[in-house]
Amino acid sequence: MSSIRVSSHPLVAHKISILRNKNTKPKQVRELMREIGQLLGYEATADLPTKSTSTLESPLAPYAGTELATTVGLVPILRAGLIFVDVLQDMIPTARVLHLGIFRERISLQPVEYYNKLPAEPNVEQILVLEPMIATGGTAVAAASILKEWGIKSKIKLITICASRQGLDYLMKHHPDVEVFVGDAGDRLYDTPHLN
Numbered sequence: 001m002s003s004i005r006v007s008s009h010p011l012v013a014h015k016i017s018i019l020r021n022k023n024t025k026p027k028q029v030r031e032l033m034r035e036i037g038q039l040l041g042y043e044a045t046a047d048l049p050t051k052s053t054s055t056l057e058s059p060l061a062p063y064a065g066t067e068l069a070t071t072v073g074l075v076p077i078l079r080a081g082l083i084f085v086d087v088l089q090d091m092i093p094t095a096r097v098l099h100l101g102i103f104r105e106r107i108s109l110q111p112v113e114y115y116n117k118l119p120a121e122p123n124v125e126q127i128l129v130l131e132p133m134i135a136t137g138g139t140a141v142a143a144a145s146i147l148k149e150w151g152i153k154s155k156i157k158l159i160t161i162c163a164s165r166q167g168l169d170y171l172m173k174h175h176p177d178v179e180v181f182v183g184d185a186g187d188r189l190y191d192t193p194h195l196n
Contacts, residue, residue: 004168004180005043012039012183016161030083033132033161036183037084040159041091044128044181048072073098073124077143078115081130084159088128096124100146102139111142122151129156134163134182137170144175155179162186 007013018024019032053065072092076082078101089095101115129143144156155177162184171178 003172003176003178006185007040007043007183009039012036016183033083034087036161038087040181040183041088044157044159070125072126074128074130075100076130077102077139080132083132084130100143102142104138109136111138118150125154127152127156129158131158132161134160134167137167140171141174144178
């Protein structure tokens with residue numbers, strides 16, 4: 001599974017451990033989710049292309065600056081994915097936010113798209129899908145399918161704090177080209193049925 005990058009960062013492991021603690025208060029849960037999202041976002045953006053800027057002036061001497069050579073779209077899966085938006089926009093102020101609302105229908109377990117605010121034509125070159133948890137993988141598969149149908153040609157990256165192995169397998173079965181950045185990929189299925 002070369003498209004799945006499980007973070008080996010000690011801070012990610014430490015913060016996920018606190019996040020899972022049943023005694024962690026809701027305010028701290030939100031703070032931890034943002035912090036983990038920022039750390040995973042750092043890892044997911046490490047290969048963004050850059051270009052040199054014109055010569056700039058520092059207090060000591062001129063220098064050649066660097067800027068991103070691509071446009072980035074943040075696609076939070078509503079509502080849970082919104083927790084990552086602010087910290088990633090702090091890191092990438094020029095990122096565009098594109099919203100998708102998808103939920104898993106309780107009986108059939110199939111993903112249902114209920115909200116889509118993608119422009120008529122793609123206006124970004126790189127996509128970061130923001131989904132804090134992957135259980136069955138159905139929502140992640142639906143999001144990748146929607147983005148590809150929309151016209152995204154570049155690699156789609158997905159940032160998630162935790163994911164079941166079954167959910168990741170399901171995603172890779174349908175979209176092996178999606179690169180996943182995950183804090184913890186365990187064997188737990190989060191009490192959800194398995195999709196085939």
